[in-house]
Amino acid sequence: MRTSRASMAAVIAMLGLALLPAATQAILTPRADALVLRRGRGSLEEAANLYSKALEQHAGDVELKLKLADALNGVMRVRTNGNSIAIDRMLDNAENKAIWAKYGPRALELAREVRDALPKDVRAAHVFADAYMFSSSSKGIITQALQGAATVFVTNAELILALDEKYDSGVGHALLGCFYAVAPWPFGSLDTSSKQLEMAVKIAPTQRNLYFSGVVAFKRKEWEKAAERFRGAQVAKPGSLTESDFSDFMLDESTKALTLVEAELKTCAAKGTRR
Numbered sequence: 001m002r003t004s005r006a007s008m009a010a011v012i013a014m015l016g017l018a019l020l021p022a023a024t025q026a027i028l029t030p031r032a033d034a035l036v037l038r039r040g041r042g043s044l045e046e047a048a049n050l051y052s053k054a055l056e057q058h059a060g061d062v063e064l065k066l067k068l069a070d071a072l073n074g075v076m077r078v079r080t081n082g083n084s085i086a087i088d089r090m091l092d093n094a095e096n097k098a099i100w101a102k103y104g105p106r107a108l109e110l111a112r113e114v115r116d117a118l119p120k121d122v123r124a125a126h127v128f129a130d131a132y133m134f135s136s137s138s139k140g141i142i143t144q145a146l147q148g149a150a151t152v153f154v155t156n157a158e159l160i161l162a163l164d165e166k167y168d169s170g171v172g173h174a175l176l177g178c179f180y181a182v183a184p185w186p187f188g189s190l191d192t193s194s195k196q197l198e199m200a201v202k203i204a205p206t207q208r209n210l211y212f213s214g215v216v217a218f219k220r221k222e223w224e225k226a227a228e229r230f231r232g233a234q235v236a237k238p239g240s241l242t243e244s245d246f247s248d249f250m251l252d253e254s255t256k257a258l259t260l261v262e263a264e265l266k267t268c269a270a271k272g273t274r275r
Contacts, residue, residue, distance in 0.1 A: 028054040029064070036071060039244055044074040062117045065110045066124060072107035073130045074245055076100055082246035083137055084211075085178050087218045087257050097138045104135030122163040126171060129156035130242075133175075150187045153179055169239035170203035174212055181216050190220050205232060206239030211250040218257055223264045230258040 161172035180193035214229030
């Protein structure tokens, strides 16, 4: 009679025996991998726990470190709407800062080890960039930018672009676009942000890229462009698992923003001006 890995683990646990390290990883890691694909807060938190347990038996396993850091990033992304940009606010509120402070340092520690071990791996570069963003944002985005995090953030995004500009639908450009949209003087620039996001949209008109571009167009009072991008974001699909983590947020924000943009367009039409 065949026995599944899960059943074997249960039998051994009932007998009070410890799983051998190889058996632990063979059972825990596939389960965690499946949960990561499922996404959602509960699945990602459980996946992170399973990867962490497997890593206890394989402390030097670079792939496990990468998977755990990525899962922790996913938890933060789902719970804080990706630390995204919006037309009317920043997302570094007290609740989100607490979440980034809880998960960010561990994700960053692991991601740094992986990046150092795999300096040419674009996924490692992306996981590190996200971990750095979340961890540093726990202390306030503007505060951290003025204390030197801005330079590191830009360097992280530029490394992704250098390794593979099209990776994750141009996520390097998306990261830079968001950074320049919210960074304080002398770093911030809506013009630079818009250019970066145009490159992202050109690579892949995904929900994330269209939404981000719409937010910046709104801030620049480019109403026609903003309307086009928000409409696009309402129907476009996420280009990756990372985008899907805050897809509902982008849909809701696009719908809300489009109502405001259409009102601005009516005002412009009444005045005989359009943008």
